[in-house]
Amino acid sequence: MDLYMENIIDHGQHPRNFGEPLDPADIEYEDDNPFCGDHLHLTLQLDEQNRVKAVSWQGEGCTISQASASMLGEEIIGKTLDELRNLDRQDVLDLLGIPLSPTRLKCALLSLKVLKAGVYAHLGWSVQEDE
Amino acid sequence: MDLYMENIIDHGQHPRNFGEPLDPADIEYEDDNPFCGDHLHLTLQLDEQNRVKAVSWQGEGCTISQASASMLGEEIIGKTLDELRNLDRQDVLDLLGIPLSPTRLKCALLSLKVLKAGVYAHLGWSVQEDE
Amino acid sequence: MTHPTVPLDIAAIRADFPILDQEAHPGKRLVFLDSAASSQKPRQVIDAMSHYYETSHANVHRGIHVLSERATAAYEGAREKVCAFINAASPREIIFTRNTTESINLIAYSWGRATLRPGDVIVLSEMEHHSNLVPWHILAEQTGVHLRYIPVTDEGLLDLDAYRAFLREEPVRLVSIMHVSNVLGTVNPVREMIAEAHAAGALFAVDGAQSVPHLAVDVQALDADFLAFSAHKMAGPTGIGVLYGKRALLEAMPPFLGGGEMIRRVTLEGSTWNDLPHKFEAGTPAIAEAAGLGAAVDYLGALGMDNILAHEKIVADYALDRLSEIPGLTLYGPDASQRNGVATFTLQDIHAHDVAQLLDAEGVAVRAGHHCAMPLHKRLGVAATARASFYVYNTRDDVDALVEAIYNARRVFGLGG
Amino acid sequence: MTHPTVPLDIAAIRADFPILDQEAHPGKRLVFLDSAASSQKPRQVIDAMSHYYETSHANVHRGIHVLSERATAAYEGAREKVCAFINAASPREIIFTRNTTESINLIAYSWGRATLRPGDVIVLSEMEHHSNLVPWHILAEQTGVHLRYIPVTDEGLLDLDAYRAFLREEPVRLVSIMHVSNVLGTVNPVREMIAEAHAAGALFAVDGAQSVPHLAVDVQALDADFLAFSAHKMAGPTGIGVLYGKRALLEAMPPFLGGGEMIRRVTLEGSTWNDLPHKFEAGTPAIAEAAGLGAAVDYLGALGMDNILAHEKIVADYALDRLSEIPGLTLYGPDASQRNGVATFTLQDIHAHDVAQLLDAEGVAVRAGHHCAMPLHKRLGVAATARASFYVYNTRDDVDALVEAIYNARRVFGLGG
Numbered sequence A, B: 001m002d003l004y005m006e007n008i009i010d011h012g013q014h015p016r017n018f019g020e021p022l023d024p025a026d027i028e029y030e031d032d033n034p035f036c037g038d039h040l041h042l043t044l045q046l047d048e049q050n051r052v053k054a055v056s057w058q059g060e061g062c063t064i065s066q067a068s069a070s071m072l073g074e075e076i077i078g079k080t081l082d083e084l085r086n087l088d089r090q091d092v093l094d095l096l097g098i099p100l101s102p103t104r105l106k107c108a109l110l111s112l113k114v115l116k117a118g119v120y121a122h123l124g125w126s127v128q129e130d131e
Numbered sequence C, D: 001m002t003h004p005t006v007p008l009d010i011a012a013i014r015a016d017f018p019i020l021d022q023e024a025h026p027g028k029r030l031v032f033l034d035s036a037a038s039s040q041k042p043r044q045v046i047d048a049m050s051h052y053y054e055t056s057h058a059n060v061h062r063g064i065h066v067l068s069e070r071a072t073a074a075y076e077g078a079r080e081k082v083c084a085f086i087n088a089a090s091p092r093e094i095i096f097t098r099n100t101t102e103s104i105n106l107i108a109y110s111w112g113r114a115t116l117r118p119g120d121v122i123v124l125s126e127m128e129h130h131s132n133l134v135p136w137h138i139l140a141e142q143t144g145v146h147l148r149y150i151p152v153t154d155e156g157l158l159d160l161d162a163y164r165a166f167l168r169e170e171p172v173r174l175v176s177i178m179h180v181s182n183v184l185g186t187v188n189p190v191r192e193m194i195a196e197a198h199a200a201g202a203l204f205a206v207d208g209a210q211s212v213p214h215l216a217v218d219v220q221a222l223d224a225d226f227l228a229f230s231a232h233k234m235a236g237p238t239g240i241g242v243l244y245g246k247r248a249l250l251e252a253m254p255p256f257l258g259g260g261e262m263i264r265r266v267t268l269e270g271s272t273w274n275d276l277p278h279k280f281e282a283g284t285p286a287i288a289e290a291a292g293l294g295a296a297v298d299y300l301g302a303l304g305m306d307n308i309l310a311h312e313k314i315v316a317d318y319a320l321d322r323l324s325e326i327p328g329l330t331l332y333g334p335d336a337s338q339r340n341g342v343a344t345f346t347l348q349d350i351h352a353h354d355v356a357q358l359l360d361a362e363g364v365a366v367r368a369g370h371h372c373a374m375p376l377h378k379r380l381g382v383a384a385t386a387r388a389s390f391y392v393y394n395t396r397d398d399v400d401a402l403v404e405a406i407y408n409a410r411r412v413f414g415l416g417g
Ligand SMILES: Cc1ncc(COP(=O)(O)O)c(C=O)c1O
Pocket: C259, C260, C282, C283, C284, C285, D036, D037, D099, D100, D101, D102, D129, D131, D132, D178, D180, D181, D182, D207, D209, D210, D230, D372
């Protein structure tokens, strides 16, 4: 059972940084994957150097979507906006460390999608094609 | 070459009772087979016993459609309206005497269709379903 | 369904379906429980299509050569088989479409736009598949027609009192309802509902996507005005579906798609329409697929629809029994007497997608999600469910494999065996 | 088309097409000259579909099990192959439909009804196939849009001066024109025509039914806004066609058919649409057929479209030469330098249907009639023509058989040999 390695189930069942939205939040975004019913809401606080100081996720959905948010949330603390911008699919897949079929990829990447859309909105950019 | 027996080609090339419409006509009808471009216009004169006294066809199209009109025209002279009503596909196919594919059946039966529609219109009836 | 049924030789039937004889993953036998999404095809159907291409293909209609005649015979022969299969009055009432979805859209575009006036009411239900919702949403938005939804009761049935109230109180012109629910398995009482609709002056369209593959559907006995279904769910190929319509209705309807075959005569100024069924079949049709559907109808007919239904009931009842033993498992849908062919469930603490993934790892193919019935899932209060669905080739062994795999999923999630 | 071409091994190619190896009638080798109506399929395409059904079938998209993943890969893989084949910018621009006809109807229903206002002009031509006439007739009747027709010159070409006059003088919003005529063989100068349409602010839709199978079509080089074609004319299966559209246009268009797959979210109140290309693919698609189309594209691509074109030209030029020797035979269409793939003719004193029938008796399959181009036939002043059409598997021997059979027909009709 490669797919549900212990740490994924652990993150899925005990997601890190899950809870009420941060208030005030510097970055806030939410989105969902209507095909699956996965839903994520992200708030971030930045420090003076525009580094991630605090993260909070709220959401529901499958283990893959929730675990990826949990792992990604841990990963980004302390990172600059520039570093967030440069995160890509592979980073998330590396965090999960398991092979995913195209259908489950959507679950896995919802957290990244929400994070990047939030950061881009904060920077006043639009999300790139097929990113 | 069963399909184009000499008599069919003969009727096709020298159709009987082809010419100007009869005037006055007791029965007149025209129709076509738009898929093929076959077209037939029929006029009939009846005698006092409601027997076919004279027939005239005008038209254009393939050999099968024109030959069947020519043969059918010869066949019906002297027949009563009742007898015309009772003519069916098989009668026309027997006249032609060759096997026909469904596509060519439409060509062969155009003359019967025009004849029956004319007779029925004369009698004030409507043509039956799939006749 | 009062004829005596005979037990089918399921091992022989399984041998007809080449795809079933494989491992989904090394050491894991494929257990295919996703036939409600699309069924597998017997060799007879696959071969009918290959044979068609190898011996008989050409474009149909009006071709004056031997291949075109053979192709036309295959295509129109399939129409006659389908006509007999659902007991339509004439092959002219059988329109070939791509799938159930296109069939329903055809009704909405052609009949709907020509007939309905603002304020007219169409009755649907809360359990409908998106294919029987979205075409009507688009229609309603464009025409000002109103949509009403029969609620689903807690037992998973249509609320027939609400249905009757709509018929009584509203200017209902059309009722469009699924015969069998793809999520709940509910077999709706369409025969009675049709009689009631007709008494109220409304037409009735039946979404037969989940009934025609599984039980004998007789459009004349039902007195259905329209019936839509898909070949790919009934052992036939993808790419072809059927719209049955009563002849007088179809005659009165304007065409939908314009093009070759559906016209009688075309000038630059306009066109006149061909006879039924061609009026609704624009362009080169799905000829090989019709041949495949004809073979599927032959295949199902030879087994006997009542026998198929009886077998599926044995498997589904067994599944409901065994699933209901599993801790934390919730089953959806009415009790066994009013349902057919599917077992839809959720597991406490494991999302349906994770369930499906873990089952797949054991070789068991089920579907997870909203099954194109989001409004129904809202009604059920869940975003996603897992669904095992059964066809004539499934066995109780398949159910055992499903149950075993669910226990395994529980173990992976640390929920005990 | 400036690349050097290599001669194809036609005997080897013919061996790929099982249907060709038969007698049409006892003692009469099948000579199939009706590929413009629908081409034959190589074993590679037939097998790709059987193989799909035997190993990989399930419903596509969102299935979390191994078969659904394979089916989705086959289906979306075919989209990528088609994208590369016509050099679209993205697979999202490739919409799978049933056939060319549905593709054109999709433009008319979705783009047309959302965009056009009464008095807007659509430019068509007198040589169009019914599939590129009737959808616009229906649209014009419903919306008050005006249709203009580019006349056909005596040489069988589009009258480009008339075209330019329309663009100059009328509020043209769309030009929809066949790339290659299915009757005259004319290769229309669509690249230049598209540039002129764009300069006038109009969009341009290309009916590629007779070009995509025979020559390299590059939508970006052409700058076509839409391109429609059918798999069944390009060695692929029946039941699937393609609409290419520029992404920005497709994004802006409302959906056409409503149902499963094409939505993002459905509530009882309404729906939001899925991303491209799914927005335009309602219901279960033609999955096996997509796999077959993918295999067809691989097959044609491996031969090389330029090589196919070069071979067909040799055969067609030979046919034009030999046919023009036959007494009483009239050929239609422009001279060899501006045409491709078909030889359409009439014989004095023998109706086209009789010609086709007599040719069939000799094993030679041609098509007779108006070829779904009644207005063009009116322009030509004939009700019906006979058409021999060529594909990569045809040879000069086939042409010789055609010519011999025509002489035979003349003899049967007593017109001398
Ligand atoms: C030029 C042209 N356009 C459109 C069509 C229609 O194609 P289909 O019947 O596959 O929709 C054809 C085929 O007959 C054609 O030759």
